[in-house]
Amino acid sequence: MLLQDIFTVSRIKFGLEAGDKDEVFEEIVDVLVRGYDIPNRGEILSTIHDRELKMSTGIKTGIALPHGKAAGLSGIFGALGVSEGGIDYDALDGEPVFLVILLVSGMENSEMHLKILKKIATLLENPSFFADMRKAGSAEKAFSVLKGYENEMEKRE
Secondary structure, eight states, rough: OOOHHHGGGGGGSOOOOOOOOHHHHHHHHHHHHHOOOOOOOHHHHHHHHHHHHEEEEEEETTTTOOEETTOOOOOOEEEEEEEEEBBBBBOOOOEEEEEEEEEEEEEEGGHHHHHHHHHHHHHTTTTHHHHHHHHOSSHHHHHHHHHHHHHHHHHOO
């Protein structure tokens, strides 16, 4: 499964308005729910809040990857957001977050969930990806950045 199939233009928000972690969870879940037209907003929010209690998903400087498996879902769902001003996320490094990648799946999709997380992690190893996402300026351009980097990554595999 390709990231560009999960994080389509309608599932990307450039210019996140949230100032903190709780606000960004609300905002990014709204992007996800609208992008997929799914009714499980409360369940998804609960899932990512519960996961966050275990350890911050602010994983790299400027990047957060909230994720989890939610009852009532079947499949893999994602939304991506870019903040221009940064979000107080309580990240592991204490720095603000500018790129938020939300991934949720149904309980029976554990294997695919892990494969997608690994693919995202591989993409995030390239510091140019993060820099280019921050400069994108729109959801359409952010999608183009994602697609370009993923296509290059696929060629190397």
